[in-house]
Amino acid sequence: MILVQISDTHIDEPGTLVYGHFETSVALRKTVTAINAMDPAPDLVLHTGDIASHGSVPRYEAFREIMDDLSVPYALVTGNHDDRDALKNVFGNTDALPTQDPFLQYVIDGFPVRIVCCDSVIAGEPAGEMCDERCAWLDETLAQAPDSPTIVALHHPPFYGGMTGTSAKGLLRGGPAMAAILKKHDQVVRVLAGHVHRPITAPFGGTIAFAGPTTCYPFGMDMGSERVLNIVHEPPAFAVHAWLPDATPDGAGLITHVLPVGDWDAPITLLRNGENVLGH
Ligand SMILES: [Fe+2]
Numbered sequence: 001m002i003l004v005q006i007s008d009t010h011i012d013e014p015g016t017l018v019y020g021h022f023e024t025s026v027a028l029r030k031t032v033t034a035i036n037a038m039d040p041a042p043d044l045v046l047h048t049g050d051i052a053s054h055g056s057v058p059r060y061e062a063f064r065e066i067m068d069d070l071s072v073p074y075a076l077v078t079g080n081h082d083d084r085d086a087l088k089n090v091f092g093n094t095d096a097l098p099t100q101d102p103f104l105q106y107v108i109d110g111f112p113v114r115i116v117c118c119d120s121v122i123a124g125e126p127a128g129e130m131c132d133e134r135c136a137w138l139d140e141t142l143a144q145a146p147d148s149p150t151i152v153a154l155h156h157p158p159f160y161g162g163m164t165g166t167s168a169k170g171l172l173r174g175g176p177a178m179a180a181i182l183k184k185h186d187q188v189v190r191v192l193a194g195h196v197h198r199p200i201t202a203p204f205g206g207t208i209a210f211a212g213p214t215t216c217y218p219f220g221m222d223m224g225s226e227r228v229l230n231i232v233h234e235p236p237a238f239a240v241h242a243w244l245p246d247a248t249p250d251g252a253g254l255i256t257h258v259l260p261v262g263d264w265d266a267p268i269t270l271l272r273n274g275e276n277v278l279g280h
């Protein structure tokens with residue numbers, strides 16, 4: 001099973017340059033093209049939130065029009081820049097968002113790895129939370145399939161990634177409760193988040209938590225004395241999570257790659273079908 005994770009697409013009005021530099025729709029189109037070129041093709045694309053720069057029906061329709069070109073199905077997690085009602089208006093009860101509940105939480109079954117999508121948004125706040133109700137839903141949902149390897153997805157990373165600003169500490173409330181739930185359910189192979197606009201990995205709840213990169217404007221890694229939050233001109237990227245039968249000494253496991261999106265010189269092939277191509 002191959003799962004592509006995209007995040008923080010921040011779709012804005014057509015032609016808008018976000019922060020004067022970034023045409024987020026163009027960046028998403030390039031990402032869709034890169035995903036469609038993957039061999040083998042992924043089974044699913046999961047978006048870990050901040051679909052629009054500020055959620056609205058026209059922006060979600062613009063996002064859907066770009067994603068219509070994707071050759072594989074996709075699913076959506078809501079982020080702090082999103083608007084639940086507008087999202088439900090455009091995607092509710094479709095394969096991309098199979099719910100119309102107040103919290104946009106649901107399960108994706110049918111793959112070797114089950115995916116539990118959570119809603120960590122506090123409306124109007126940059127930071128997120130896993131409140132009692134949402135933690136109870138996560139606990140019950142994980143208890144339904146204790147033997148299925150499972151990914152838990154939410155927009156806000158449940159860890160502190162060392163950086164500054166509103167993205168630094170994703171979950172304002174509910175982090176310890178969520179960690180305790182995950183420790184009870186040892187089938188969770190990964191927590192996937194977005195929000196921090198760069199790939200960051202941390203231990204959490206007895207498993208591995210990973211915040212995926214953005215397709216538009218990355219934040220730079222800065223832990224210096226001035227506590228700077230920079231938008232940097234690193235290439236946009238997406239993550240590829242592959243469930244491989246022989247990933248670990250114990251057998252199957254989820255491995256994660258980060259793939260930048262851009263144009264570079266052609267690759268230099270070293271091996272093909274196990275044979276040395278360069279001849280030395
Ligand atoms: Fe974001």
Ligand SMILES: [Fe+2]
Pocket residue numbers: 049050079080081155194195196
């Ligand atoms: Fe966010």
